[in-house]
Amino acid sequence: VQYVSCMNPTAGSFTINPRLLRHFCVFACSFPGMGALQHIYQSILSGYLATANFSTHVGRTAEKLVTAALSLHQKVAQTFLPTAVKFHYIFNLRDLSNIFQGILFAGTDCLKAPVDLVRLWVHEGSRVYGDKLIDDKDMETFAKMKHEFAKKFFEDMDDEALRAEPLIYCHFAAGIGEPKYLAVPSWPSLSKTLEEALEGYNEVNAVMNLVLFEDALLHVCRINRILESPRGNALLVGVGGSGKQSLTRLAASVSGLEVFQITLRKGYSITDLKADLAGLYMKAGVKNVGTVFLLTDAQVPEEHFLVIVNDLLASGEVPELFPDDEVENIINALRNEVKGSGL
Numbered sequence: 001v002q003y004v005s006c007m008n009p010t011a012g013s014f015t016i017n018p019r020l021l022r023h024f025c026v027f028a029c030s031f032p033g034m035g036a037l038q039h040i041y042q043s044i045l046s047g048y049l050a051t052a053n054f055s056t057h058v059g060r061t062a063e064k065l066v067t068a069a070l071s072l073h074q075k076v077a078q079t080f081l082p083t084a085v086k087f088h089y090i091f092n093l094r095d096l097s098n099i100f101q102g103i104l105f106a107g108t109d110c111l112k113a114p115v116d117l118v119r120l121w122v123h124e125g126s127r128v129y130g131d132k133l134i135d136d137k138d139m140e141t142f143a144k145m146k147h148e149f150a151k152k153f154f155e156d157m158d159d160e161a162l163r164a165e166p167l168i169y170c171h172f173a174a175g176i177g178e179p180k181y182l183a184v185p186s187w188p189s190l191s192k193t194l195e196e197a198l199e200g201y202n203e204v205n206a207v208m209n210l211v212l213f214e215d216a217l218l219h220v221c222r223i224n225r226i227l228e229s230p231r232g233n234a235l236l237v238g239v240g241g242s243g244k245q246s247l248t249r250l251a252a253s254v255s256g257l258e259v260f261q262i263t264l265r266k267g268y269s270i271t272d273l274k275a276d277l278a279g280l281y282m283k284a285g286v287k288n289v290g291t292v293f294l295l296t297d298a299q300v301p302e303e304h305f306l307v308i309v310n311d312l313l314a315s316g317e318v319p320e321l322f323p324d325d326e327v328e329n330i331i332n333a334l335r336n337e338v339k340g341s342g343l
Helices: 034-051 056-060 062-079 093-103 114-128 136-153 159-163 187-204 214-228 244-254 270-286 304-314 324-340
Strands: 258-260 291-293
Touching (some): 034 093, 136 159, 187 214
16 A cells, blocks of 8 residues: 655644654655746647747747736735635646636637737636635725736737737637637627527426526626536536526526436435445446536535545545445446547
């Protein structure tokens, strides 16, 4: 048996019994410096722009864009500090990676000129940083900050073009069923697309009577962007009845995904939750049916449920979900597909 352990240098206990420590080979991993981060993200972005046949003008903007992204990230982390109320104001490398992941959604149709790349970066910053902010003052500070950084690093670009509204990118800007990450041309076109999507949803599901005002349209775009991301997950915060579930169902429908929810009953326990999750894993993993797992606070009768949810989000591995013989059947069912993928 081999053990691999890790500890957080900023939280928890810092004292380890020497008798335990002697069994380990200890490595201290320091946080990468700005030079290393510049090299990492520039390699990712420049490599993508080169292999996907983007114009040379767009490719030349990559280095400056990475520098701007790192500077903005540093400023955000220094400005928006966690407090008792804003305990989720933690900005780390995962957020920075999410910004570049969003940029890599774009194809040549989306980025035809350097200004398009900068606008996309500003948009991804709004999604990753801006959507975490909870009060008007913080939102205004961030809105000012992102435009200041765009102007500072890209002085030669037209300020009006950079600030043009609406600044929304989504996978259905060109229409439902054509997943291309593009800028939304106008609010009316976005409203028309989602009204049609809502009509299509209501034809085959329980009717949702939604009024798709501007904020609701933006929320659907936000949720849909996360659902289209690999391992995407979101915590939707709002008062009861504000439409969190309905907008999630609509966003899932736009992406052609099914929605799965547990059904609470008397005596519903961890065992029942694992049984439901096992069925979900079989449907999504073995049968390859795209599925959204929608869980509300009312569906968490015990705090122990959150341990399972944490495992699901952190690694996807829930302990003792399947018996050994069933694990073998799952492996056999997926073997040909894995071989076909060249893995």
